[in-house]
Amino acid sequence: MIPSATLLHELVAISSVSSQSNRPLIEWIQKFLLPLGWHQRLLTYEDVAGIEKVNLIASPQTFSEGTINAELAIVCHTDTVPYSAAWSDATNLIEREGKLHGCGACDDKGFLACTLATVSAMDLSNLKHQLCLVFTSDEEIGCRGARFLFEQNVFRAKYAIVGEPTSLVPARAGKGYCLAGVSIKGKAAHSAFPETGRSAIFAAARLLQEIEIMAQELKLNRNESFSPPWTTLNVGEIHGGTAKNVIPSECSFLLEWRPIPEQPPGHVLDCLEKIIDRLSIEGIEIGIEVLRMDVGFETRIDSRVIQSVRSHPETTINTIAFGTEAPWLARMGAEVVVIGPGSMLTAHSPRECVPTTELDECVKILQTAIEELCA
Numbered sequence: 001m002i003p004s005a006t007l008l009h010e011l012v013a014i015s016s017v018s019s020q021s022n023r024p025l026i027e028w029i030q031k032f033l034l035p036l037g038w039h040q041r042l043l044t045y046e047d048v049a050g051i052e053k054v055n056l057i058a059s060p061q062t063f064s065e066g067t068i069n070a071e072l073a074i075v076c077h078t079d080t081v082p083y084s085a086a087w088s089d090a091t092n093l094i095e096r097e098g099k100l101h102g103c104g105a106c107d108d109k110g111f112l113a114c115t116l117a118t119v120s121a122m123d124l125s126n127l128k129h130q131l132c133l134v135f136t137s138d139e140e141i142g143c144r145g146a147r148f149l150f151e152q153n154v155f156r157a158k159y160a161i162v163g164e165p166t167s168l169v170p171a172r173a174g175k176g177y178c179l180a181g182v183s184i185k186g187k188a189a190h191s192a193f194p195e196t197g198r199s200a201i202f203a204a205a206r207l208l209q210e211i212e213i214m215a216q217e218l219k220l221n222r223n224e225s226f227s228p229p230w231t232t233l234n235v236g237e238i239h240g241g242t243a244k245n246v247i248p249s250e251c252s253f254l255l256e257w258r259p260i261p262e263q264p265p266g267h268v269l270d271c272l273e274k275i276i277d278r279l280s281i282e283g284i285e286i287g288i289e290v291l292r293m294d295v296g297f298e299t300r301i302d303s304r305v306i307q308s309v310r311s312h313p314e315t316t317i318n319t320i321a322f323g324t325e326a327p328w329l330a331r332m333g334a335e336v337v338v339i340g341p342g343s344m345l346t347a348h349s350p351r352e353c354v355p356t357t358e359l360d361e362c363v364k365i366l367q368t369a370i371e372e373l374c375a
Contacts, residue, residue, distance in 0.1 A: 001117055001120055001121030001363075002116075002117055002120050002121075003117065004110075004113040004114045004116075004117040004359040004360070004362070004363055005095075005100060005113070005356055005359055007112075007113040007116055007117055008093060008100060008102075008105065008109060008110060008113040008354075008359070009093045010028070011025070011028070011104070011109040011112055011113055012091055012092070012093045012102040012103065012104055012105060012109055013091050013092070013093070014028060014091075015080075015090075015091050015103075016078055016079050016080055016104070017079065017080050017081065017082045017083070018079040018080070018081070018082075018137075018138055018140045018141045019049075019051070019082065020051070021051050021052045021053065021054070022053060022054055022078045022079055022137045022138075023052060023054050025078045026042070026054045026056050026078060026135060029056060029058075029078075029112075029116070029135055030056065030058075032116055032120075033058050033116075033119075033133075036060070036119065036120065037060065038058045038059060038060055038119075039058065039059050039060070039061065039062055039063055040056060040057070040058045041056070041057045041058075041063060041068070041154075042054055042055070042056055043055040043056075043057070043148065043149065043152065043154060045148055047138065047144070053137035053138055053144070053145060054137060055134070055135065055136050055137055055145045055148065055149055056133075056134075056135040057132055057133070057134050057135075057154075057155060058132065058133045058135075059130060059131060059132045059133070060119075060124040060125070060127065060131060061127065061130050061131070067153055067154060067155065067156055068130075068132065068154060068155045068156070069130065069156050069157070070130045070131065070132035070155070070156070070157040070158070071129030071130050071131065071157070071158050071159065071373060071374055072129070072130075072131050072132070072157065072158070072159045072160070072161070072305075072369070072370065072373045072374050073132045073133075073134050073155070073157035073159070073160040073161070073329065073334065074115050074131075074132070074133050074134070074160075074161045074163070074366065074369075075133075075134040075136065075146075075160055075161065075162045075163065075325060075329060076108055076111050076112045076115055076133075076134070076135055076136070076162075076163040077108050077135075077136045077137070077138075077139030077140070077145065077146075077163075077325065078108075078112070078135050078136065078137060079137055079138055079139055079140050079141075080103050080104040080107065080108075080109075080140065081103075081107075081140050081347075081348050083103045083350070084350065086350075087103070087350045089101070089102065090102060090103040090350075091103060093105065095356070096353075098355055098356055098357065099353040099354065099355050099356070100353060100354050100355075100356060100359075101351075101352065101353040102352065102353075103352060104352070105342065105352050105353050105354045106165040106340070106341060106342025106343065106344075106346060106347055106352055106353065106354040107164070107165055107342070107344065107347035107348065107352065108139070108163055108164060108165075108340065110165070110340065110341045110342050110354040110358075110359060110362075111163030111164070111165075111340040111341060111362065112135070112163065113359065114163075114340075114341065114359055114362040114363050114366060115133060115163065115366060117363050118363050118366040118367055118370070119133070119370075121363075121367070122367060122370065124370075126375070127370075127374045127375055128374065128375060129373065129374045129375075130374070131370060131374045132155075132157065134149070134155065136149070136325060139324075139325055142292055143294065143323070143324075143325050143327075143328055145325075146325040146328035146329070147328055149328070149332070150328050150331055150332055155332055156332050156333045156334075157329065157332060157333060157334040158333065158334060158335070159303075159304065159305035159308075159334055159335050159336075159373055160305070160326070160329040160330075160332075160334035160335070160336045160337075161305065161309065161336075161337055161338075161339060161366070161369060162324055162325050162326045162329060162336060162337070162338045162339075163338075163339070163340040164320075164322075164324050164338050164339075164340050164344070165340050165341065165342035165343055165344045165346075165347055165354070166318070166320065166338060166339050166340055166343075166344070167341070167342065167343050167358065168311070168339060168340070168341055168358055168361055168362060168365065169315070169316055169317075169318045169339070170306055170309050170310060170315065170317050170318065170337050170338070170339045171317075171318045171319055171320040171337065171338040171339065172298065172299045172300075172301055172303070172306050172317050172318075172319065172337060173225055173226075173261055173296065173297060173298040173299065173319040173320075174261075174296050174297055174298075174319060174320045174321070174322070174323075174324055174326055174327070174338065175226065175231070175232075175258040175259060175260055175261070175296045175319075175320075175321050175323075176258060176259040176261070176265045176293075176294050176295045176296040176323075176327065177256075177258055177292060177294045177323040178256065178257045178258070178259065178265050178268065178269075178290075178292055178293050178294065179254060179255070179256050179290075179291040179292040180254070180255050180269065180272075180288055180289060180290050180291060181252060181253075181254055181255075181288070181289040181291055182204075182207070182252060182253050182254075182255055182272075182286065182287070182288055182289075183250070183251075183252045183286070183287045183288075183289070184200040184201075184203050184204045184207070184240075184250065184251045184252065184284060184285070184286050185200060185249065185250055185284070185285040185286075185287075186198035186199055186200035186203060186247070186248065186249050186250070186251075186283060186284050186285075187247070187249055187283055188242075188246055188247055188248070188249035189246070189247040190245065190246070190247070191244075191245045191246060191247055192245075194247055196247075197247030197249070198247070198249075198281075198282075198283035198284055199247050199248055200240055200248045200249055200250050200251040200284065201240045201241060201248045201251045203251070203279075203281050203284040203286070204238070204240065204251040204253065206279060206281070207275065207276070207279060207286065208235065208253070210275045210278075210279065211233065211235065211255065211272070211275070214233065214268070214271050214272070214275065215232070215233040218230050218231045218232075218233065218268070221260070221263060222260075223260040223261070223262065225319045226260060226319045226321060227319075227321070228321075229260070230260065231257055231258060231259045231260055231263055231267075231268065232257065232258050232321075233255065233256070233257045233268070234255075234256045234257070235253050235254065235255055235256075236254050236256055237253060237254045238251070238252070238253040238254075239251070239252050239253070240252065254291075255268075255272070258321060258323075259295075259296060260296060261295070261296035261297060261298040262298075265293050265294065265295050266293065269288070269290065269293075272288065273288070276288075294323065294327055295327050295331075296327060297326045297327040297329075297330040297336055299330075299335045299336050299337060300335070301317055303335045303337075304335070304372070304373060305334075305335050305336070305337050305369070305373065306335075306337050308368060308369040308372045308373055309337055309339050309365050309368075309369050311361065311364075311365060320338060322344055324338050326338050339362075339365070340362065341354050341355065341358035341359050341361070341362045342354035342355070342358060
């Protein structure tokens with residue numbers, strides 16, 4: 001078996017931030033799988049900037065015509081978030097105190113390295129059920145690769161293991177992820193004569209006060225599996241105004257919410273529209289543009305895929321609040337678990353790292369899951 005740490009060195013060295021094509025990394029994976037005799041199917045599209053993005057589905061067994069139906073899918077995204085120019089060793093994996101540091105070390109190339117190390121060490125010639133590896137694009141900017149597979153109806157699975165850094169604690173459920181742009185339009189005027197204008201910023205302030213009240217009301221609908229156990233709201237960006245002495249005619253902000261699985265993702269949007277109708281500020285126009293509306297996912301704790309990745313019978317089963325491709329795999333028919341080496345607390349930063357011990361343990365977990373679900 002090729003050590004996962006060795007593979008991770010090579011994977012991190014291939015820059016694959018979401019603004020670039022991920023084809024170089026996909027081609028590296030293809031070359032790795034080729035001598036193992038794996039069948040492969042590429043599915044490509046162009047992003048909004050016209051850049052080619054590639055999804056790869058690979059299996060030791062032949063593919064059926066049309067939609068691929070897998071017993072088990074092991075899913076890993078190939079893109080990373082951007083890294084600062086000041087992070088000179090971003091693509092040069094460095095080991096310090098038992099941890100490997102680099103961009104993508106845990107999100108998500110650590111799991112990718114473990115997946116490849118696992119299949120290179122196993123005899124998969126006599127599997128009774130179809131195993132597929134699914135390598136996706138653009139997870140970091142909206143799970144666009146997984147969404148593409150769903151929309152094209154090219155893939156379905158009974159079980160799915162989605163790789164994300166969870167410190168190898170299985171996650172059986174995750175919140176959704178929703179994002180909307182809110183625009184407020186008023187009327188510009190000289191600030192010495194405010195009665196001749198309509199302040200978009202003042203109107204936005206009133207709206208934001210109501211949104212804050214809504215955030216408190218959302219706490220009444222709880223799912224104690226999560227921390228925090230309710231749908232959360234955040235206004236992460238706000239922009240408005242042109243000068244200190246001009247009544248602002250425009251203001252806009254981004255509203256993000258992460259719904260618990262049993263709550264429709266559109267619930268917050270419905271509440272927001274009712275608030276806007278109630279405010280009905282004279283001379284002010286408020287618009288909403290939905291940018292993302294992803295549901296959560298929830299898998300029964302007794303699902304075979306959950307049990308297959310438990311290192312020990314007493315292993316804790318968790319939930320996650322961050323976004324993953326798991327909801328899209330659930331929409332493709334799968335019972336889903338999210339698991340992987342490293343912690344999301346270090347991801348998306350120059351602190352990103354993965355413990356070498358967790359890489360080794362992850363390989364064992366994947367081997368067991370393949371044996372239990374496919375062999």
